[in-house]
Amino acid sequence: MDLSFSAKEQAFRAEVRGFLADKLPPELAQTVRDGRGLSKDTYERWHALLNEQGWLAPNWPKEFGGCEWNAVQRHIFEDECCRAHAPRIVPFGLSMLAPVLQKFGSKQQQDHYLPRILSSQDWWCQGYSEPGAGSDLASLKTKAVRDGDTYVVNGQKTWTTLGQYANWIFCLVRTDPTVKQQAGISFLLIDMDTPGVEVRPIILLDGTHEVNEVWFTDVRVPVENLVGEENKGWTYAKYLLTHERTNIAGVGFSQAGLAAVKRLARSQMHRGRPLIENPHFAARVARAEIDLMAMSTTNLRIISGAAKGQAPGVESSMLKVKGTQIRQEINDLARRAAGVYAMPFASEAVEGSNESPIGPEGTTHVAAQYFNNRKLSIFGGSNEIQRNIIAKVKLGGGA
């Protein structure tokens, strides 16, 4: 047992920290720190800076232009990015599609798409969920019918994050309706400029436009856009889901969030004393911090195992549940700390206006974020689905 990082790992951390200090534009960090929404340009600017450094694809093999960092290095990188309030790397192309293409795509697909992901020429989004297929993903209905050299796609996807910025979407589609649910699904790449693709915004309860519906009406997709084999898409989708699960615990986000709560609670006064000194509020903060300290170690335990080649199993599900609980608790603490100034709706500010905020620093977005982050326990495999997985592994029972 050794809880400290090796000298090599510490050197790597210093390198990352140095890069962020040099290259992360301060106004960009401030936007992230304020919890304001980021524009497409902002994301692309950050991607370009990382790409220049060769760090845009931490998890890709070197042969494809990636860093091929191990789990510990990736953790250190993500940790430092969170501390520095760097924007997140948009995952759809880099962390979700790319591993699938690298493992199951044709040489042609790899050569064509991977460089365009790194250069931000293509912006990808994900076409998985459907209105009738949420937790029960395999019941999806969007169908692709082979017609000569093309598939004709009809159906609807939903909860497509940042679909409004994307020019490509990777989709699960049903290519064989006659077999058992999982068996008839294929993995298809669709150019969103194709006629018949329509993106409709979904406004979330905090007023933000993050997700979309994507409608397909007789959309013709060349057969060479099929990844791997027809009707094997479920296998690739599951592979993708395990890759989506890096940084599932969100330790860095929680640490940054908790630091913000403490800053706010030191400035807010309650009965003539800083709120942070109120024992009831302090108890809430302390419990969240204690939980986070433990989860951070759980996360490192799994990362350390992964770096040695152990495949994370049910632990991912555990981290997902606990990680979202902690993040949501911290969001709740922030809205409490803001007091009456949690009430204003800073819709303009979310969109990036420059008007001065209404309440004291750190109060503007807390309530909106509290509501927005209810999604954490719903999207990406709800916490109920995670509990089913844990129970299945540990109890062997069905749902």
Add this chain to the structure above:
Amino acid sequence: MDLSFSAKEQAFRAEVRGFLADKLPPELAQTVRDGRGLSKDTYERWHALLNEQGWLAPNWPKEFGGCEWNAVQRHIFEDECCRAHAPRIVPFGLSMLAPVLQKFGSKQQQDHYLPRILSSQDWWCQGYSEPGAGSDLASLKTKAVRDGDTYVVNGQKTWTTLGQYANWIFCLVRTDPTVKQQAGISFLLIDMDTPGVEVRPIILLDGTHEVNEVWFTDVRVPVENLVGEENKGWTYAKYLLTHERTNIAGVGFSQAGLAAVKRLARSQMHRGRPLIENPHFAARVARAEIDLMAMSTTNLRIISGAAKGQAPGVESSMLKVKGTQIRQEINDLARRAAGVYAMPFASEAVEGSNESPIGPEGTTHVAAQYFNNRKLSIFGGSNEIQRNIIAKVKLGGGA
């Protein structure tokens, strides 16, 4: 809406309070207040005092010698008894069997058994649960086979509370194994002095002997001991279960328990101040008290409806769950308040010794009671079964 009791109800409360002040022996109240176990004699002494006053059977119709009090009166009576630390009325004969006999028993059974319950000549216990039939009560296996004028009973009952004091047991037995579970069950009265009846103690985790196994080996029971019709026992059992559910919220117990916690926390010192002034402990106490204040009103709402003839439905299940949660929380507060003096095992004191207690007043039994009262959410229809009932009524879904 009127939250206060009527003048008539207040007069009744004064009458009950006066009786308790006059007639409840102080040493008996002290035993209850200390949380010490009660002997058979103690219970019988208290039953006799109540019987003398005509108050031993609050819920019985007057024709059988009961008080025929309405729900509000019964509540006031129970409330005052709790405040005065009176022993509880042992419910098996008075509140459980008697309503069944009064509704479904023969005139002969009523004339014979009911007076003997009032006079304490008979002490009844309940033969419902079996090792394989807990939450799934209807799967019971104890069988009674008709042989001329007798049933021959074989099988085993368990969790039989105070069975060691009883001379009679009312049992659910299977008289027809060929039909659907509930359909083949009968309700049988068995003299525990009959050859083949054996009572074996079960020691609970706090060292107390409250419950028992009751074994039946070729026990011959006269057919006149059948209540109602053969194979209709499930109907009577369900009727009994609704009657068992009076005072299900245990408001009085919780109020007495919370008062004890506060007394203890005023005397225990923490960092040089009474524990009750510690904000973290005070917050726990306050939340429990706030919950109890609300539940007390929920209880009165249901009682007030019942006094007007409204049948309590799913509300009983809600009160059971919330009532046990609050009682168990108060037990937890008590063990916390006791600090290091929660650790001694006061087995002798539980049994009623006169040796001076080890810790300060109010600490001796708190940990044992905490563990003993885990039963509240398990026995008498577990909280999981109650949630199934609530969901069934409110959602209409199966389990």
Add this chain to the structure above:
Amino acid sequence: MNFDLTDERQMLQDSLRRFLTDRYTTQVRNDILNSDTGYSAEIWTQLAELGIIGALFTEDQGGYGGAGFDIAVVFEELGRAGVVEPFLDSAVLGGGLIAALGTEAQKTLLEQVIDGSLLLAFAHGEPASRYDLSHVQTTAKMQDGSIVLSGRKAVVVNAEAAGFLIVSAREDGAVMDQDGISLFLVPADTPGLSLRGYPLLAGGRAAEVELDNVSLRASSRLGVAGQAYPVITERAAAASVALAAETLGAMETATVLTRDYLQTRQQFGRPIGSFQALQHRMADLLIELEQARSAVINAAGHLEGEPYQRELHIAAARNLVARTGRLVSEETIQLHGGIAMTQEYELAHIAKRITMADHRFGDADYHLEQFIDLSTT
């Protein structure tokens, strides 16, 4: 002991529920949320005609209700429908303060308040006061027979629509003294009064209010100089009954929406309400909902009682309802899944009403602390 509504209150509840069910649909309400004013003048007038504002005042005051249970009945229904119109601010607070402290001349405003033609706002909280009712830094000074107000008021709900602001200011004492606070009736167009308005997350609008040497006639004072604090606490208690009842109503809607969704939404080939884990969580919500209902009854029933009991039951109810509210809003969203994350779905708004009520007149911890202080004295 009687937990039935009186016939009058039953009628009030029925007619209000009927009106809101028919007229205050999700679509109508979402349009109101997106409007510039943040409320519907039309619906406001119609509800006034229905007597809903009058129900919040006693007969003496020109209404036909005004007791804790009247407030509870009205706000439970407003909460069910997610109503954002300013009943709390204009009637319970603004009108209630004038009714409690006003001279006969000042009280003539109540008629317009009750018929809906005059809106009010209560400008009390300040940027640094959080939930402390005695934390008043705004000053009121006599100057040549006039009263001059200076200071800032924070998150004054309904300030932009109000014809008068009722402004608290200190005539004497230190920032947190209970003595020395007065209330003033300030016409919206008084020079020196300026507003910075903004929408609220859970609907309606508020403003930061700047008082820059606002000069008033001496007759603008409500009640005796420096003695307003007890009435402020009494009206804050009434507001707490309203907020707790509103949250109760909103939680009823949240659980009904969830029940319906669980019964209809299919996943894995069956309604998700057939999954036992969700059933048990739903059962727990319903249990807590009954607790909240009882807490609201206790608070409403003690509003006219003696102050200690009133404050104790208010603190208990607000703490319990806040805890239950968090549970219900978070769990009902979770039990729904994604659909509840969308702005247009009814529950999204209802959940915001529930949560943001925790930010008016004290949150769960504030009321817990109040309860602890009261129960140890």
Add this chain to the structure above:
Amino acid sequence: MNFDLTDERQMLQDSLRRFLTDRYTTQVRNDILNSDTGYSAEIWTQLAELGIIGALFTEDQGGYGGAGFDIAVVFEELGRAGVVEPFLDSAVLGGGLIAALGTEAQKTLLEQVIDGSLLLAFAHGEPASRYDLSHVQTTAKMQDGSIVLSGRKAVVVNAEAAGFLIVSAREDGAVMDQDGISLFLVPADTPGLSLRGYPLLAGGRAAEVELDNVSLRASSRLGVAGQAYPVITERAAAASVALAAETLGAMETATVLTRDYLQTRQQFGRPIGSFQALQHRMADLLIELEQARSAVINAAGHLEGEPYQRELHIAAARNLVARTGRLVSEETIQLHGGIAMTQEYELAHIAKRITMADHRFGDADYHLEQFIDLSTT
């Protein structure tokens, strides 16, 4: 970064687990619980021979471990098996204090401690001290070259079996001063020392200790007069690592028993583990168990670290493990149902071990307060 056990600790864990699985069965343990001594001298000796006591001491002290991770490994296994023998009191506390403060002459006792032939107890807490380590009223006065102890010690675990009691007493200062506290090595047969022994709810025995002018030689003092407090807190931290690890092990057993029971117990015609509501609750327990495991690792890893980090991680771990412990003990009993309420069932004892650990060296709230104090300094 490395979360694997060293080979030595892996061997220690394996051999201890094997021994306890084979020898410390429920029946054996329940017989020990019912015994007059409250522990088994035979098993104690065998475990000493197996090197379990030695693992709790450093090589310098005559053992081959003694670090936080050694304590964690040993106590996790003891916790799994619900062991009631006095490893904490005799070794971590008693032996640890002698090792930290003793003269060479005093340290000769350690050999007997490690081979199991000498038992110790730490008589520190007093009837009014609760969990405050500096709350020492017992006095030590020099009198004609002797030290005279007077006072009372509360719930001294293992006092009856101990050959020596390590008694804290104040030589200087006020009741709650950190300065002025000394430790003394008191032979069990010293005149004036009297015990009132009793069993503990979770197994083992303790005693109320009366010190009535107990006269000792000056050489009985451990360490420098009045300077024992830092060592007491250091050993309390070690005890906290032991208690947290023990609770972790006990929770592992509680969840394994529950998993097995859910898989086998049939109700309504199927294993109760097939009911989703119970599955999800079981999943939550397993998630919290991993949190507890991490908290124990953090605490153990910082035991030899600098005091601020040590105390911070100890407080965090004890608070988290106490919260998790309550959840796990209550939920595993509930998930079992009646069977877990019976004294003879393994879980009954395990749940008592978990719960009663919250009453040694500070409960959940005590450690929360410690954490708050530390993290705001």
